[in-house]
Amino acid sequence: xxxxxxxxxxxxxxxxxxxxxxxxxxxxxxxxxxxxxxxxxxxxxxxxxxxxxxxxxxxxxxxxxxxxxxxxxxxxxxxxxxxxxxxxxxxxxxxxxxxxxxxxxxxxxxxxxxxxxxxxxxxxxxxxxxxxxxxxxxxxxxxxxxxxxxxxxxxxxxxxxxxxxxxxxxxxxxxxxxxxxxxxxxxxxxxxxxxxxxxxxxxxxxxxxxxxxxxxxxxxxxxxxxxxxxxxxxxxxxxxxxxxxxxxxxxxxxxxxxxxxxxxxxxxxxxxxxxxxxxxxxxxxxxxxxxxxxxxxxxxxxxxxxxxxxxxxxxxxxxxxxxxxxxxxxxxxxxxxxxxxxxxxxxxxxxxxxxxxxxxxxxxxxxxxxxxxxxxxxxxxxxxxxxxxxxxxxxxxxxxxxxxxxxxxxxxxxxxxxxxxxxxxxxxxxxxxxxxxxxxxxxxxxxxxxxxxxxxxxxxxxxxxxxxxxxxxxxxxxxxxxxxxxxxxxxxxxxxxxxxxxxxxxxxxxxxxxxxxxxxxxxxxxxxxxxxxxxxx
Amino acid sequence: xxxxxxxxxxxxxxxxxxxxxxxxxxxxxxxxxxxxxxxxxxxxxxxxxxxxxxxxxxxxxxxxxxxxxxxxxxxxxxxxxxxxxxxxxxxxxxxxxxxxxxxxxxxxxxxxxxxxxxxxxxxxxxxxxxxxx
Numbered sequence: 001x002x003x004x005x006x007x008x009x010x011x012x013x014x015x016x017x018x019x020x021x022x023x024x025x026x027x028x029x030x031x032x033x034x035x036x037x038x039x040x041x042x043x044x045x046x047x048x049x050x051x052x053x054x055x056x057x058x059x060x061x062x063x064x065x066x067x068x069x070x071x072x073x074x075x076x077x078x079x080x081x082x083x084x085x086x087x088x089x090x091x092x093x094x095x096x097x098x099x100x101x102x103x104x105x106x107x108x109x110x111x112x113x114x115x116x117x118x119x120x121x122x123x124x125x126x127x128x129x130x131x132x133x134x135x136x137x138x139x140x141x142x143x144x145x146x147x148x149x150x151x152x153x154x155x156x157x158x159x160x161x162x163x164x165x166x167x168x169x170x171x172x173x174x175x176x177x178x179x180x181x182x183x184x185x186x187x188x189x190x191x192x193x194x195x196x197x198x199x200x201x202x203x204x205x206x207x208x209x210x211x212x213x214x215x216x217x218x219x220x221x222x223x224x225x226x227x228x229x230x231x232x233x234x235x236x237x238x239x240x241x242x243x244x245x246x247x248x249x250x251x252x253x254x255x256x257x258x259x260x261x262x263x264x265x266x267x268x269x270x271x272x273x274x275x276x277x278x279x280x281x282x283x284x285x286x287x288x289x290x291x292x293x294x295x296x297x298x299x300x301x302x303x304x305x306x307x308x309x310x311x312x313x314x315x316x317x318x319x320x321x322x323x324x325x326x327x328x329x330x331x332x333x334x335x336x337x338x339x340x341x342x343x344x345x346x347x348x349x350x351x352x353x354x355x356x357x358x359x360x361x362x363x364x365x366x367x368x369x370x371x372x373x374x375x376x377x378x379x380x381x382x383x384x385x386x387x388x389x390x391x392x393x394x395x396x397x398x399x400x401x402x403x404x405x406x407x408x409x410x411x412x413x414x415x416x417x418x419x420x421x422x423x424x425x426x427x428x429x430x431x432x433x434x435x436x437x438x439x440x441x442x443x444x445x446x447x448x449x450x451x452x453x454x455x456x457x458x459x460x461x462x463x464x465x466x467x468x469x470x471x472x473x474x475x476x477x478x479x480x481x482x483x484x485x486x487x488x489x490x491x492x493x494x495x496x497x498x499x500x501x502x503x504x505x506x507x508x509x510x511x512x513x514x515x516x517x518x519x520x521x522x523x524x525x526x527x528x529x530x531x532x533x534x535x536x537x
Numbered sequence: 538x539x540x541x542x543x544x545x546x547x548x549x550x551x552x553x554x555x556x557x558x559x560x561x562x563x564x565x566x567x568x569x570x571x572x573x574x575x576x577x578x579x580x581x582x583x584x585x586x587x588x589x590x591x592x593x594x595x596x597x598x599x600x601x602x603x604x605x606x607x608x609x610x611x612x613x614x615x616x617x618x619x620x621x622x623x624x625x626x627x628x629x630x631x632x633x634x635x636x637x638x639x640x641x642x643x644x645x646x647x648x649x650x651x652x653x654x655x656x657x658x659x660x661x662x663x664x665x666x667x668x669x670x
Contacts, residue, residue, distance in 0.1 A: 030622060047625040069604065098607045099609075527638065529576060531576055531634050534571065534572075536571050536650040536652045
């Protein structure tokens with residue numbers, strides 16, 4: 001009997017593993033692509049990879065992962081398009097093996113209007129991560145990254161450099177076509193643009209969009225249209241795009257892209273953020289617009305019937321010709337709370353009514369030439385801080401000549417420390433990350449202030465490296481020159497003693513050395529020890 | 538009850554077909570699990586794994602390895618480890634790791650280890666047969 005049982009068990013085991021093997025055919029697979037691979041003789045394994053991203057994608061089923069090894073991949077054969085849809089809990093994933101070590105270029109291919117290097121068209125449950133997109137000298141397609149009519153899309157850790165001639169309506173990254181549940185996270189966008197990152201459109205109803213830790217620098221433009229680093233573009237009539245969340249996004253060092261001719265109302269720039277026409281329910285947590293040229297303002301967040309705009313702990317600094325914050329239109333609800341608005345010609349321009357639900361609280365106005373260029377008034381205007389003190393107004397103003405050390409932090413002991421109506425600080429403290437990494441709208445922690453430090457800025461070395469690459473302003477664009485090593489991309493040493501970084505540039509903008517807990521001092525020249533005790537099983 | 542020879546034969550045929558299909562369809566890749574002692578630097582930013590089918594040629598990166606994985610901060614733990622999947626069965630892989638800090642400075646390699654990747658189905662069968670013997 002024992003012999004028979006053993007035999008039976010043995011056969012059962014073999015059947016089990018045979019079935020297990022069959023089941024394996026439906027499990028998610030992982031494939032590889034390398035510049036040294038081969039689409040004909042490769043099998044997609046790490047040791048025998050395929051050669052082009054497009055071929056790898058063509059071999060994928062929903063829920064599979066394609067890993068792209070380090071290197072430069074040129075031409076449309078390497079564009080990320082036609083990705084099979086994933087499903088809940090099983091995203092189809094295209095990722096660089098090492099973040100920012102894979103570069104996709106146009107090569108010599110002529111691009112058609114649909115040849116977006118990353119194209120999500122009617123896709124669901126897709127994640128793309130880790131790529132540099134370096135697209136030059138072709139006026140089409142209008143966008144380098146296009147998300148249209150898609151849902152549950154996560155685009156993470158990517159940098160786009162757009163160079164050469166481009167369409168005057170070109171947005172480098174565009175989300176439209178009724179897309180929902182889209183996340184852009186840890187991204188950088190630079191080069192020629194109308195809008196750097198754009199969501200919505202004149203007849204669009206996209207919703208539940210999150211932009212988390214994206215940096216945009218507007219280098220030049222040939223567009224006669226309004227321009228900005230970020231745009232939430234509402235409908236022509238009626239509310240269009242809504243439910244958009246900006247978390248720790250940065251518009252920085254943008255150039256003056258207006259040629260100085262024509263009607264500035266249609267041709268000039270909004271420095272950092274612009275919500276044209278009828279957008280709704282747009283929230284900004286810990287965002288920054290710094291050293292951008294804008295004719296109409298650093299943040300033009302409200303226009304026509306746009307409604308329900310919330311600014312929380314945001315910085316609007318050094319915004320060009322006219323205003324820091326700009327409001328217009330005729331719908332209600334605007335909340336500006338615990339922001340820092342400074343270094344602007346005028347702190348704000350408010351020409352929006354009715355003002356029944358317009359709130360301006362706990363916000364520090366610092367070193368603006370004037371407080372406002374137009375002021376229809378606010379339903380609540382209280383506990384705001386002012387330096388110079390002569391600009392103080394509203395209920396319980398905190399006017400002081402105290403210095404602001406950093407645009408991103410209110411110092412303990414200053415007049416604005418703990419002076420907010422809830423016991424917090426007046427002005428912005430941008431210290432920790434907003435939103436749990438990787439979360440889409442509605443997922444746990446997607447809109448919470450985390451315990452994780454925002455500084456040093458994630459992947460800032462790579463962002464600076466790509467933003468510093470040569471990118472000449474093409475004929476017909478403004479301005480005529482583009483020094484890509486300006487501002488945070490400058491070489492040299494920061495006041496803290498180390499190289500200038502995105503972090504040190506932002507923190508040292510007012511002339512104080514970046515705090516040691518934020519920037520790593522250059523005196524540390526020692527590499528960490530080699531790890532020990534390595535074993536393999 | 539003792540199964541008849543005919544039944545055993547039929548079961549055997551079915552099993553052979555299933556195993557054949559299973560081996561054909563199941564991804565022919567294996568894995569390696571690496572673990573190491575944690576670094577103690579306060580500004581540690583992460584680890585990198587270097588690996589390939591040839592032993593390294595130097596003590597510091599790149600060292601001749603064909604592949605590199607940047608684990609970032611996810612691998613900073615009291616007992617750091619990482620599983621590399623999709624390695625080709627039957628091939629011998631060599632592995633080393635480095636650490637790097639917040640400013641990007643990277644250490645030289647740890648000691649090198651190697652592993653010949655086995656077929657996961659056969660390995661599971663061997664383990665199972667061993668246990669029932």
